[in-house]
Amino acid sequence: MAFDINMIKKVYAQVAERVDAAREVTGKPLTLAEKILYSHLWDGKAKSAFTRGKDYVDFAPDRIACQDATAQMALLQFMQAGKKKVAVPTTVHCDHLIQAKVGATVDLQTALNNSNEVFNFLESVSNKYGIGFWKPGAGIIHQVVLENYAFPGGMMIGTDSHTVNAGGLGMVAIGVGGADAVDVMAGMAWELKFPKLIGVRLTGKLSGWTAPKDVILKVAEILTVKGGTGAIVEYFGPGATAMSCTGKGTICNMGAEIGATTSTFGYDESMERYLRATDRADVADAANEVKEYLTADPEVYANPEQYFDQVIDINLSELGPLLNGPFTPDLSTEVGSAMTEKATANDWPLKVEWGLIGSCTNSSYEDLSRASSIAQQALDKGLKTKAEFGINPGSEQVRFTAERDGILDVFEKLDAKIFTNACGPCIGQWGRYEDPKNAPKNSIVHSFNRNFAKRADGNPNTHAFVASPELTAAIAIAGRLDFNPLTDKLINENGEEVMLDEPTGWELPPKGFEVEENGYLEPVADGSGVEVVVDPNSERLELLTPFEPIGDDVKGAKLLIKAFGKCTTDHISMAGPWLRYRGHLDNISNNCLIGAVNAYNKKTNFVKNQLTGEYDGVPTVQRAYKAAGVPTIVVGDHNYGEGSSREHAAMEPRHLGVVAVIVKSFARIHETNLKKQGMLGLTFVNESDYDKIQEDDTINFLDLDAFAPGKTLNLEFVHSDGSKDVIEVNHTYNDSQIEWFKEGSALNLIKKQNA
Ligand code: SF4
Numbered sequence: 001m002a003f004d005i006n007m008i009k010k011v012y013a014q015v016a017e018r019v020d021a022a023r024e025v026t027g028k029p030l031t032l033a034e035k036i037l038y039s040h041l042w043d044g045k046a047k048s049a050f051t052r053g054k055d056y057v058d059f060a061p062d063r064i065a066c067q068d069a070t071a072q073m074a075l076l077q078f079m080q081a082g083k084k085k086v087a088v089p090t091t092v093h094c095d096h097l098i099q100a101k102v103g104a105t106v107d108l109q110t111a112l113n114n115s116n117e118v119f120n121f122l123e124s125v126s127n128k129y130g131i132g133f134w135k136p137g138a139g140i141i142h143q144v145v146l147e148n149y150a151f152p153g154g155m156m157i158g159t160d161s162h163t164v165n166a167g168g169l170g171m172v173a174i175g176v177g178g179a180d181a182v183d184v185m186a187g188m189a190w191e192l193k194f195p196k197l198i199g200v201r202l203t204g205k206l207s208g209w210t211a212p213k214d215v216i217l218k219v220a221e222i223l224t225v226k227g228g229t230g231a232i233v234e235y236f237g238p239g240a241t242a243m244s245c246t247g248k249g250t251i252c253n254m255g256a257e258i259g260a261t262t263s264t265f266g267y268d269e270s271m272e273r274y275l276r277a278t279d280r281a282d283v284a285d286a287a288n289e290v291k292e293y294l295t296a297d298p299e300v301y302a303n304p305e306q307y308f309d310q311v312i313d314i315n316l317s318e319l320g321p322l323l324n325g326p327f328t329p330d331l332s333t334e335v336g337s338a339m340t341e342k343a344t345a346n347d348w349p350l351k352v353e354w355g356l357i358g359s360c361t362n363s364s365y366e367d368l369s370r371a372s373s374i375a376q377q378a379l380d381k382g383l384k385t386k387a388e389f390g391i392n393p394g395s396e397q398v399r400f401t402a403e404r405d406g407i408l409d410v411f412e413k414l415d416a417k418i419f420t421n422a423c424g425p426c427i428g429q430w431g432r433y434e435d436p437k438n439a440p441k442n443s444i445v446h447s448f449n450r451n452f453a454k455r456a457d458g459n460p461n462t463h464a465f466v467a468s469p470e471l472t473a474a475i476a477i478a479g480r481l482d483f484n485p486l487t488d489k490l491i492n493e494n495g496e497e498v499m500l501d502e503p504t505g506w507e508l509p510p511k512g513f514e515v516e517e518n519g520y521l522e523p524v525a526d527g528s529g530v531e532v533v534v535d536p537n538s539e540r541l542e543l544l545t546p547f548e549p550i551g552d553d554v555k556g557a558k559l560l561i562k563a564f565g566k567c568t569t570d571h572i573s574m575a576g577p578w579l580r581y582r583g584h585l586d587n588i589s590n591n592c593l594i595g596a597v598n599a600y601n602k603k604t605n606f607v608k609n610q611l612t613g614e615y616d617g618v619p620t621v622q623r624a625y626k627a628a629g630v631p632t633i634v635v636g637d638h639n640y641g642e643g644s645s646r647e648h649a650a651m652e653p654r655h656l657g658v659v660a661v662i663v664k665s666f667a668r669i670h671e672t673n674l675k676k677q678g679m680l681g682l683t684f685v686n687e688s689d690y691d692k693i694q695e696d697d698t699i700n701f702l703d704l705d706a707f708a709p710g711k712t713l714n715l716e717f718v719h720s721d722g723s724k725d726v727i728e729v730n731h732t733y734n735d736s737q738i739e740w741f742k743e744g745s746a747l748n749l750i751k752k753q754n755a
Contacts, residue, residue: 004089005282008151011062012286014039015153015293021045029297031197031307032266033232036172039293040155042189050194052309053230058189063149063156064090064181067141068097068115068122070159072583073647074178075125076544078185082751084528085130087187091149092126093134093141094119100390100417100424101431108137108420118583121534121541128527129185138519139395139421142166142360145173146249147278147395152267152287153294157181157190161256162360162449167264168249169271170294172232174262177645177669179676186750191672195261196231198223199308201301202239204317208502209335209485211370211468212247213362213447215239215314216254217322221332222312228260231309235265236301239316244507245274246364253361254449257329266295270507277508278397321471323481325451326443326463335471336484343481348463351386354444355476356456357469358392358419359426362447365513368393368402370505371447371469372410374485377500378477379413382492386479387445389416392424397515404514425456432457445475470503541583546751547678549744550631550659552705558610559697560622560632560658562690564599567636568643569670571595573652582648585655592652593618593634600695608695619656626657635693636663641670650677660701662715662729664690675737678745682729685712689727696720707741709734 015035022038023030026049030038038046042058050057064086066074071092078086097118098111112119119136126133134144141158142165150156152170157163159181166173174192184190200219206212219233233255235248243251248265255263265271267287275284287294300307322332323339326348333339343350357363357371368391378385391411393399399421402408408418424430426448433439436458443463444456451464465481474485477500483490489497524530534541563571574591581588594605594617601615608614609621611628625632634653640663641649650673653661660680664687674681684690700716707713717725733741736749743749 005286007062007089008154008283009286011039011154012290015290018045019293025049029299029307031199031234031300032170032294032296033172033195033197033234033264035293035296036153036155036264037194039153052194053196055194056191057194058191059155061088061155061157061184061190063154064088064184065141065145065149065156065158065160065163066090066092066181067160068092068094068118069579069582070178071122072118072541073651074159074181075122076583077178077182077647077747078129079125079532080544080546080747080751081182081186082754083129083186086185088184089132090185091132091134091145092122093138093144094122094136095140095422096427096429098136098420098422098424099429099431100392100419103417104137104420111136111420117535117538118540121532121583123521124530124532127521127523128530128532130523130527132523133521135519135521137396137420137422139397140360140363140392140423142253143363143394143398146246147397151283152271153290157184162253164255164260164262165249165253165360167252167255167262168245169274170265170267172262172264175256177647177673179647179673180645182747186747188750193230196309197307198228198231198233198260199304199311200233200235201304201311201313202235202237202316203313204239204315205242206239206316209321209471210316210319211321211470212243212250213468214319214322215316216251217324217332217466218314218319219312220254220258220324220330223258224330225257225328226259228255228258231260233260233263234296234308235263236296236304239314240265241268241270243270244366245270246366249364250361254329257449267291268295273508277513321468323445323465323467323471325465327451327453329449329451329466336482336487339482348481349441349443350481351443352445352475352479352481353442354388354390355472356390356425356444356446356448357472358394359423359446359448360394361449362469363392363394363398365398365401365509366505366507367447367469368398368407370503371473372407373504374470374473374477374500375410375414379410381498382494383477383490383498384493385414385477387476389414389476390419390425391416392419392426393421396421396517396519397513400515401509401513405509405511426450428455428458430457433459443481445472445481447472474500539584539587540580542585542587544585546748547654547744549678549742550680552707554631554659554701554704557631557633557659557699558625559693559695559699560625560634561593561596561607561618562599562635562693562695563593563596563637563640564602565597565637567596567640569641569646569649570643572641572649573646585651588648589652589655590619592622592656610696622656622658631659632657633660633662633699634658635690636661637690638664639667640665642667645669645673647673650674650679654679671732675733675740676746678741678743678748680731680741682713682731685728685730689725692725692727693717694719702726707733707738709738
């Protein structure tokens with residue numbers, strides 16, 4: 001079953017009543033984002049209005065999507081919940097663990113050889129618990145979601161930050177951590193701070209070399225990488241409706257690059273065309289019946305300044321092609337002489353070595369067809385491409401159709417490498433260099449979303465610039481960063497001057513989409529007999545053991561580390577090479593807090609083992625405490641645990657025996673993750689008490705047996721000279737979160753309730 005039409009009809013059956021109720025409680029016309037949010041409240045119809053940017057609200061998403069890197073721990077946790085099936089439709093997509101090096105066939109086989117145990121695990125868990133499984137090579141999660149599952153007015157969450165791509169089909173789609181996805185899979189609500197709303201009014205019309213990608217590159221320039229934080233960006237206006245559905249997807253996709261919670265567009269004819277072209281006429285028919293609820297109320301777009309927190313205007317007729325980068329996606333430069341100046345001033349290499357087209361951002365049929373129209377001109381006009389080409393189609397359906405229609409052939413005639421339908425170079429899975437750290441300075445252009453140092457090829461000296469697929473193709477052919485296809489001539493093999501004409505392409509394949517084997521595996525109806533196999537000797541996967549409750553009598557605890565300054569989830573659980581162990585809690589725990597700075601010596605991964613008096617790495621010392629049965633605490637500064645929502649940052653200390661994290665303040669998601677794992681996340685009543693804590697302290701919890709909502713706790717810190725400080729700490733646990741603590745974790749409680 002590619003999608004669940006009954007689920008969609010159920011959402012549409014209640015949308016009118018719920019939106020009407022929301023209009024009544026807010027007393028005003030509603031934006032599209034508000035309609036979707038208010039029609040997905042966990043408690044049903046709205047009873048009161050929520051304050052944007054302030055109120056935390058429980059939602060009931062319609063769908064979940066997980067990619068292979070994040071799905072491992074999410075599914076390992078879900079297996080702990082004791083459920084027979086996931087509570088909402090869920091899919092798993094194998095796209096991140098496939099390297100791009102030689103070409104699709106060889107690279108896919110290499111990935112299967114290297115990561116088969118992970119793929120097999122994900123496939124068997126999916127089969128057992130009713131989760132749709134997209135095999136390696138089936139496509140990139142967000143393109144596959146857009147083609148198969150996204151629907152106007154829906155709400156989905158996904159364990160990947162570019163889940164937001166589905167806004168191109170009128171959804172509120174949000175990237176979350178694995179722990180949030182597990183809650184929803186297990187039938188619980190999903191909590192989100194009610195977002196602020198940014199409106200982007202698009203007037204005029206895209207034409208010539210300007211593409212949807214340039215819209216979001218412009219928005220990134222205006223808002224910067226932080227400007228969308230905590231907000232949903234809603235696009236509207238004649239420029240929006242004139243744009244293709246996949247073009248809208250590109251714009252929403254890169255909303256992640258401005259920090260936005262998500263982005264979305266109102267339902268329109270481009271979405272209807274896309275739904276029908278992707279074999280979902282029934283969804284289009286159902287959407288047409290409630291279409292006034294799938295876009296904002298007319299008063300909102302007529303007078304947006306009154307209803308959005310911020311409004312941005314972009315006239316598409318005045319927008320030109322942009323090149324954003326290097327090293328940040330919000331640094332915009334117009335093509336041509338402006339780039340010559342900037343590149344020269346900043347010593348960016350003007351010679352371009354690669355042009356990469358693909359990623360979830362720009363790998364649709366339209367993207368490939370427009371880029372191939374430029375590639376075809378190189379062939380027709382006798383131009384030899386100066387840079388190499390790499391192509392990652394977004395899905396097998398796109399690849400198969402593009403191959404049928406001769407699009408891939410055009411690129412192949414230019415010696416392009418057609419990589420697997422997967423993330424590949426977009427996530428550093430690019431076998432470009434044997435030794436990337438010592439690779440030379442160079443420039444590349446790609447149609448992806450992120451261009452941080454080392455992101456594509458691991459080489460810190462690669463200057464990556466983000467552009468539309470058609471501009472990427474033109475720049476790859478010219479081999480120069482400052483090539484302006486609107487004005488510049490190129491010399492062909494006969495020594496003649498030629499110019500590239502404007503790109504052309506098809507919004508949708510004229511002969512329709514086609515695919516022989518889309519790579520989808522439907523789970524069996526009854527998965528109870530499916531066995532999930534994990535090799536006990538595996539270094540990448542490990543079944544989880546339920547955490548034991550910490551109990552209410554913690555005495556004689558030691559200080560593992562007092563973290564100094566910033567301590568993000570990257571400091572607590574580093575990424576990079578550790579990604580390999582995301583499905584193996586014990587192995588990945590060897591990175592626990594290795595990036596945190598020890599307040600006593602200002603060094604990382606160098607803390608005192610109070611049992612021996614020796615200094616060693618944090619995981620080694622903590623394992624020694626665990627072996628000796630000694631509980632520990634971690635102390636931190638402000639905004640502890642900011643960064644990603646990765647649950648490993650809470651699971652690792654919990655697994656290794658840390659009982660409490662006491663800080664000046666928490667990043668909220670990390671605090672919640674600690675609660676879910678059955679740990680204590682506490683904050684100093686007096687921030688200055690942070691300074692009283694000494695390296696050799698022994699800690700006794702004085703009143704944990706009276707743990708209750710709204711009641712502070714007291715901890716006795718016994719210093720090495722025998723003196724004592726009693727420190728009062730706050731917490732934000734409510735009754736059910738205290739139950740999580742008492743049961744050892746939220747999942748333990750769910751399992752108990754199921755039983
Ligand atoms: Fe993430 Fe890139 Fe894959 Fe998209 S293509 S899901 S941005 S790694």
